[in-house]
Amino acid sequence: MITVHLEPEGQTLTFDTLNTVLQLLHKVGKRQSQALVIRGGELLTQDRKLHRGDEIVVRGVTSRG
Amino acid sequence: MKCRVCKQTAAVALPSHHTAFCPACFAAYFARQVERAVHNHRLFTPEERILVAVSGGKDSLALIHQLAGQGYNVTALHLDLGIPNSSGPAREIVAAFCAAHGFTLRVVDPAEMGLSVPEVKAAVKRPICSVCGKIKRHYMNKIAYEEGYDALATGHNLDDEVARLFANTLRWDRDFLGTQGPLLPAQGKFARKVKPLCRLSEFETAAYCFLHDLRHGATACPYSKGASFTGHKKLWEDLEQRSPGSKTAFYEHFLTHGKTAFAPLAHKDREPLQDCRICGAPSNLETCGVCRIREQVFAVKEKAGADLCGQGREAKNSL
Numbered sequence A: 001m002i003t004v005h006l007e008p009e010g011q012t013l014t015f016d017t018l019n020t021v022l023q024l025l026h027k028v029g030k031r032q033s034q035a036l037v038i039r040g041g042e043l044l045t046q047d048r049k050l051h052r053g054d055e056i057v058v059r060g061v062t063s064r065g
Numbered sequence B: 001m002k003c004r005v006c007k008q009t010a011a012v013a014l015p016s017h018h019t020a021f022c023p024a025c026f027a028a029y030f031a032r033q034v035e036r037a038v039h040n041h042r043l044f045t046p047e048e049r050i051l052v053a054v055s056g057g058k059d060s061l062a063l064i065h066q067l068a069g070q071g072y073n074v075t076a077l078h079l080d081l082g083i084p085n086s087s088g089p090a091r092e093i094v095a096a097f098c099a100a101h102g103f104t105l106r107v108v109d110p111a112e113m114g115l116s117v118p119e120v121k122a123a124v125k126r127p128i129c130s131v132c133g134k135i136k137r138h139y140m141n142k143i144a145y146e147e148g149y150d151a152l153a154t155g156h157n158l159d160d161e162v163a164r165l166f167a168n169t170l171r172w173d174r175d176f177l178g179t180q181g182p183l184l185p186a187q188g189k190f191a192r193k194v195k196p197l198c199r200l201s202e203f204e205t206a207a208y209c210f211l212h213d214l215r216h217g218a219t220a221c222p223y224s225k226g227a228s229f230t231g232h233k234k235l236w237e238d239l240e241q242r243s244p245g246s247k248t249a250f251y252e253h254f255l256t257h258g259k260t261a262f263a264p265l266a267h268k269d270r271e272p273l274q275d276c277r278i279c280g281a282p283s284n285l286e287t288c289g290v291c292r293i294r295e296q297v298f299a300v301k302e303k304a305g306a307d308l309c310g311q312g313r314e315a316k317n318s319l
């Protein structure tokens, strides 16, 4: 299972199967340029593979006032 | 994906530049973009004193961090707008950030001067974000001008600039089209305004903050639904996705080809400016926009006070 925390929404989602960051972005409805994808202090580009047990943060980048 | 420069694993992919970078090479790229903006548009020199407006958001923190890293003489300016659940945390973030990096911080409290955003919102009929923007610009300019800074720098990024330019173009607003850009030279009591992040997207400033461990504000302003250009930014995201590089092309070509055509027409019909009778700021009326807002806030407060007294008197009489 892969756990995904969405910021700033504060939502947590889990996925059974996800191969890449690109797939994850599709699932959460974000473009590559709209969010940072973070795993354990590292920024991931969209081709990176995800693994079972990963904890991922998807941090939106659009300013909100 | 590999870093274009050193071939290590990339951390930041930039489709608009058909490239990707590892953290170290991204830092060098980011610095280069800022250097280019400063140099190409002659924003300021290493000898000058720069006042940097720092809200606590990612762009302004990245901006002052980067300028200081390049050796510029920077001072942070933070405005506390008295917005519930938003201004307090933002002020704390900025104070902690400036203390950690050794930046001098100047805090101005429009709320203490009768201009807290909730009170203004209650007193003024116009959309709050446009009034709030006016108050912010007023105080930023006031401090920069009166305290003799050579330039006032803000963290506007490429996405902000493109969205604003798009909105101005939709209206063919020649005053803005003739003056928008990374440099607005000083004039009279207006300080020089500069936008050194104009070549960098908000994705890039967010990545910069993450990679430099700069903790920025996450609490949105409760009024941000009305914040400017969110819809335009989405449109541009679609365009950029289909045709990477569109944003940069639109903005840079405007600066080289479009702006010059509008510049002679900008503010052609504007009344000559005079000093506000209350605060001395440049204004096209006897009283400047911000002092008029303050008067409106006081009027609403006075009326509320009078109503309360009246109610008190009625209550007493009925005893």
Ligand code: SF4
Binding pocket: A064, A065, B081, B117, B128, B129, B130, B132, B133, B221, B222, B223, B224, B225, B226, B227
């Ligand atoms: S979102 Fe609007 S009201 Fe809130 S700080 Fe920004 S401009 Fe001011």
Ligand SMILES: [Zn+2]
Binding pocket: B003, B004, B005, B006, B007, B008, B021, B022, B023, B024, B025, B026
């Ligand atoms: Zn590299």
Ligand SMILES: [Zn+2]
Binding pocket: B276, B277, B278, B279, B280, B281, B287, B288, B289, B290, B291, B292
């Ligand atoms: Zn005034």
